[in-house]
Structure formats: structure tokens, C-alpha cells
Amino acid sequence: MELREEREEREIRVFDLFISLCQRWRSLLICLIIGAVVLGAYGWYKSGGSAPASTEPVDTSKKEAVWEDVLGPDAMGEVDQLYEATQEYTRLLDELNSISDANEKLESFKNITTAQNNISATKSRFTDDQKAYLAYLMGDTDIIPGNEDTYDHKANVESEEEASSGRHISKKYIVVGALLGLILAAIVIIIKYIATATVKTADEAEENLNLQILGRFDGSNKFYDKRKTALDRWLRRVKQKNKRKLSYDESVEMVSAKVQIAANKQDLKKVCIAVDSNVELEKVQNKDFLDAIVAKIGGTPEILVLNNILGRSDALHDMAGADGVILVLQTENSRFNDIQSERTLCEGYGLNVLGAVVVE
Numbered sequence: 001m002e003l004r005e006e007r008e009e010r011e012i013r014v015f016d017l018f019i020s021l022c023q024r025w026r027s028l029l030i031c032l033i034i035g036a037v038v039l040g041a042y043g044w045y046k047s048g049g050s051a052p053a054s055t056e057p058v059d060t061s062k063k064e065a066v067w068e069d070v071l072g073p074d075a076m077g078e079v080d081q082l083y084e085a086t087q088e089y090t091r092l093l094d095e096l097n098s099i100s101d102a103n104e105k106l107e108s109f110k111n112i113t114t115a116q117n118n119i120s121a122t123k124s125r126f127t128d129d130q131k132a133y134l135a136y137l138m139g140d141t142d143i144i145p146g147n148e149d150t151y152d153h154k155a156n157v158e159s160e161e162e163a164s165s166g167r168h169i170s171k172k173y174i175v176v177g178a179l180l181g182l183i184l185a186a187i188v189i190i191i192k193y194i195a196t197a198t199v200k201t202a203d204e205a206e207e208n209l210n211l212q213i214l215g216r217f218d219g220s221n222k223f224y225d226k227r228k229t230a231l232d233r234w235l236r237r238v239k240q241k242n243k244r245k246l247s248y249d250e251s252v253e254m255v256s257a258k259v260q261i262a263a264n265k266q267d268l269k270k271v272c273i274a275v276d277s278n279v280e281l282e283k284v285q286n287k288d289f290l291d292a293i294v295a296k297i298g299g300t301p302e303i304l305v306l307n308n309i310l311g312r313s314d315a316l317h318d319m320a321g322a323d324g325v326i327l328v329l330q331t332e333n334s335r336f337n338d339i340q341s342e343r344t345l346c347e348g349y350g351l352n353v354l355g356a357v358v359v360e
Contacts, residue, residue, distance in 0.1 A: 016200055016201060017190065017193055017194075019235055019238060020189075020193055020200070021186060021189055021190065021193075022235055023232065023235050024189050025231065027185055027189065028182055028185050028186065028189075030185075031181040031182060031184060031185035032178045032181045032182045032185070033178075033181070034181055035177040035178050035179070035180050035181020035182065035184070036174045036175075036177045036178035036181065037177070038177055038181075039173045039174065039176055039177025039178075039180065040169060040170070040173050040174040040177055042173060042177075043169070043170035043172070043173025043174070044167050044168065044169050044170070044173075045167065047167045047168050047170060070129055070133075071129055071130060071133060075127070075129075075130055076133065078122070078126075078130065079126070079130050079133050079137065080137075082119060082122050082123065082126075083137045083138070085115060085118065085119055085122075086119060086138070088115060089112065089115040089116060089119060092108060092111055092112045092115065093112060095108065096108050096109065096112065197335055197336045197337060198331075198332055198333065198334060198335050198336070199329055199330075199331050199332070199333075199334045199335070199336060199339070199358075200331060200332065201331055201360070202216050202331065202358040202360060205329060205331075205339070205356060205358060206356075208336060209336065209339055209340060209343070209356075211327065211339075211343075211353070211355055211356045212354070212355035212356070213355060213356055213357075213358055214254070214255045214258045214259070214326060214354065214355040214356060214357050215246075215251045215252075215254050215255035215258070215357050215358070216246070216251065216357075216358050216359075216360055217248070217251050217289055217357070217358070217359050217360065248289070251289070252289060252292045252293055252296055253296065255293050255357055256293055256296035256297050258354075258355070259271060259293075259297060259301070259303075259326065259354065260297060260300070260301075262324065262354045263300070263301040263324070266323075266324065266352060268301050268323040268324045268352070269301055269302060269323055270301055270302045270303075270304065270321060270322045270323050270324075271301050271302070271303055271304070271322060271323065271324045271325065271326060271354065272303075272304045272305075272306055272318075272319045272322035272324070272325045272326070272351070273290060273293075273294075273303060273304065273305045273306065273325075273326045273328060273357075274306050274309045274315075274319065274325050274326065274327050274328065274342060274346070275290070275305065275306065275307045275308070275328040276308075276327065276328060276329045276330065276333075276334045276338060276339065276342065277307070277308035277310065277311060277338070278329075278330065278333040278334045278335065278338065279328055279329060279330040279333060279334065279359060280330065280333060281359075290305050290328070293357075301323070301324075304318060304319075304322060306318055306319055309342060309345065309346075310338065310341060310342060310345065316345075319346070319349065319351070320349055322351055323351065323352065324351055324352040324353070324354050325346045325351045325352070325353055325354065326353075326354050326355060326356065326357060327339060327342055327343065327346075327353065327355075327356040327357070328356070328357045328358075328359070329356055329357075329358055329359070330358070330359040330360075331358065331359070331360050339356075
């Protein structure tokens, strides 16, 4: 039974940690964007600094020996002759633009037409191997029969030109940067959550400080910051899902009744409500809940509200005349050490600590 309760308690703490992590979604989003931008910029910069990979040259004599074995000397000689004719055809085309005489230009044009027809006729009689060898001679491909490591020369040149044409944004770097930014932010938030000795929940304060919780004022209904989004309010509702919820008026009545019962049993004439210095009442929508408690009690016992009894001498002087004290703390803000110091101080003055009111 004890082992089961310990396991359930550990699960609740992990759940609280997860919700606290989700409540800081703004910080996670900012770090995600920063990580994506930084690593994306690095990838963009790196993409422009890399030179295209060079291929290791292959011995030309070995290539031609392979082609000769495939085609034979006669077929290979025909291709060589056609290649020379092609080169001559290219030369005639280059010279055509430089001829100014009309008659010479006409004669050159006839020679070009004749050469073109001869090349087309000869090429039409070639086998597939001869056509492949001609493409090899023309530099269109770097094919070697039987070699599996051959590649398309034109496609390779185009890919190299594309790679060296300029920097580009890599999606891989952006995604990795975003994930790294998100993970680092989550690690920092988790470490801060564990290392910071603040009260995370009212139950945690009750367990670790051994304080009776007189009342809880839930910020998800009456006390919430107007700057919070719908997502923030939903996360607060999830965090408070398995906890008993009281309305504002019910919480005021509950605290007032518990104080009056304790005062009657212990014959207390004056009770001090000590508000921790880290409680941010100005950010709570209905910050007058303490005045409502005082009004509900109605003067029996007498209620005195004091702020920061650890840092104000006048608050200590006023507290000295009280018989009991109620501590007011706020989750995520109040520190365990401060609450424990306030309790020790009150007990040193002989005051009976009745419990705590928690603002969640």
C-alpha cells in the first residue's frame, strides 16, 4: 500500500513538472525559433563554402582499349572518322560567320549542308555501341562498357554547377536547430523547476512545511492575469483537474469558519494574517480577498493583516500583540525557506500558527 502511494505521488510530481513546462510555451517557442534561425543561417553559410567534389581521372588509354575490345578495330575506326568529320563540321560553322564575301559564304554553306547530311547518314548506320562510343568522344558521357561506376557527364556537370552557383537554405539544418533549441530550453526550464526552492502546489506546501491549508484561491476562475491566453487558462484547468474546486465566496467562507473555530477552541483574541513578501496580489484580479475574509469574520477574533514580516520592523511590532497567525503564500513565487523562516519567527514570539492560505 505504501509503495503504491509513493508511486502515485511520484507520478503527480512528474505531471506537475510537465504542466509547468507546457505553461512556459512562450519561452519554448522563442528558443525553437532562435535555434532554427541560428542553425539555418549556419547551414546557409556552409553551403556556399564547399567546393564541388572532383572526380578522379581515368587513364584514357585504358578506356580506349576497353572500347576496342567491344567494337573491334573496324567499327571503332568508322566512329573515329565520323568524329573527325564532326569536328570539321563544327569548324565550318565557326568560319561561316567570319566570311564576308557572298559567293564564298554560299559555297561554305553548301559544304556545311553536305557534311551534315553525311554525318546523319553515317550515324544512322551505327550500332548502339558505336553511338555510345561517339557520345564518349564528343564528351557527352564518360561511359566505359562493363564499368558500374560510370556516370552521365552532362548531369554531373549540371549538378556541380548548381551546387557551386550560390548558397541555399537547408531544411535539415532548420529542423535540427529547432529541435536543439526546444530541447535546450526544456532542459533549462526543468533544471530551474527542480533547483528553485519555490512552492509549486498547495499540497507540496502542506506536506513539506506541515501546514494546514485553510483555503485556496484558484486563479483559473477569479484570479487570473488578463494577459493570459486561452492556452494558459486551459493548462491551469488541467493542472487543477483532480483537485477540489471552491468558488471565491466558498473559499472566503471556508477560511473564515476555520479561523473562528480555531479562535474559539484556543481562546484567541487577535489573529495576524502575514502575507509573504513574494505574493503578488496586484496581479490577482480580485485582490481584496483578504478584506473579504476580515469582513466575514466580523471582528471576532480581531484580524490584523501584515505584509513582509521578515523585512519590516513595524510589522514585527504589530505582530507581537497577536495570539495566532495565518500565513499567506503563492505558488511559483513563495520560497520554502521564507515560509519556514516566517513560521519559526512566529513560533519564537509564542504565536500559534493556524495554517496557510494559498493563492494558486
